[in-house]
Amino acid sequence: EQIYYLGLTQYLKSATRSRWTFKQTRYALLNACRQLYGDQGREYAALKNAWAAVGVGEPAVNSGVIRRESEPRLTIPDNDPAGISDTMVIEAEGGIQDLSCSLELRHSYIGDLRVLLVSPGAETVVLHDRQGGGSDDLIREYSLAAYPPLSVLKGDQAQGEWRLLVSDHAAQDVGMLVKWGLTISLDNNVQHLLQRISTPDLAIPDNTPAGVEDIIDINDPGIIVKVKVSVDVRHTYIGDLRCILQSPAGIKVVLHNRRGSGRDNLKRTYDGAQVPRLLDLAGSEMRGQWRLLISDHAPADEGVLREWKLDITWR
Structure with missing residues (x-):
């Protein structure tokens, strides 16, 4: 019941109920199931197989x-x-x-x-x-x-x-x-790699907790398997900085939180092994706006966000 309720209320618009297709309904229910239970369990496989039995979509692939x-x-x-x-x-x-x-x-x-x-x-x-x-x-x-x-x-x-x-x-x-x-x-589901890079050369205001943000807009649909993030920040005291990634689903991942004291420049790649919170992005939709938020929390040192990059494995 939870799957059907979530599918109806979040993934299908009531104004278009008379025009729903089987394919759209299947897509909505699978997304709802993924949100509730993930896409590796028996619930998701059972739902895929049920639709396949009536000729809509492919069955679950056994691992x-x-x-x-x-x-x-x-x-x-x-x-x-x-x-x-x-x-x-x-x-x-x-x-x-x-x-x-x-x-x-x-x-x-x-x-x-x-x-x-x-x-x-x-x-x-x-x-x-x-x-x-x-x-x-x-x-x-x-x-x-x-x-x-x-x-x-x-x-x-x-x-x-x-x-x-x-x-x-x-x-x-x-x-x-x-x-x-x-x-x-x-x-055995087919997986792909999407890479996007932004080079904003964006000044980071000194001692301003509100900071600045840059956006990478992804128009392609797909379900996230894993995410890697690379950042290149030029700054004379990286212990002042806080760096947060926000996904289209609103999940916030703290990549850097005022570590490194007086070292210069933050040039690093983050993955799920280094930042376990990145693993929480798996199973969500990759399409939408990805935001990188950078803020400076102490006076006297300034810097620039030169570029950042997303590597998203998706299916």
Whole structure:
């Protein structure tokens, strides 16, 4: 009942009820379901399948799960930051819905080790960064749900070459990369990347909490899978600055909040791993006005918003 009420009141206009088509009604109800329950659960799949059964739209696509394992048994060179790498090729197409990476490294001092996972799209996730002190062996599984840095991979294409990089950063202890594996749940819905950039060269008024804003207007419809935001702000004291992204749905994401003290310039890319609030944009409509709000909260230093960029993965 909630789905139908929301669909009727928010996604279909009462003035046009006599002209509703099946396609419009399906679109409204799916959007309402997505808003209430997301688009990965049984409610959304059941609604898609119900419409498909009467010849309207495509049925829900079952997600496939693929598992791959490599057992290279590579010696990790002692005190060598270049380290070793091993590759694994995924041939299946589809966006990453869920992912876990398992490791088996034999080493007598895991505090020496750094381990990186590099995706086919060149996203790099640090799995292990010299934690653990003198403990022996790194045998662990990293899952997207339990290890937030992996969330940057959600929505990316799984197909292609994956690399695991292992390096040793101190002398005396040696070890081996015995094996590693990937388990990936695929969403076979077609996904796209939209990029938009604005170069306003907009002056940021000094010590003015109201600040300034710039708008990127997106006219294309689509459902957000994930968002990355890049900003280039020239300023002589970035600890004065607050930077907020606002989506067309009104969701506000604080990207920068007066960190960095007296450092010059804020030039950075933010994703869901660094700013978890960006993950809340998934499932909402990307069409509309995206706003970047920048304000200065202390006197004496001034700056300019040179440019900012949106990278939106959508379906």
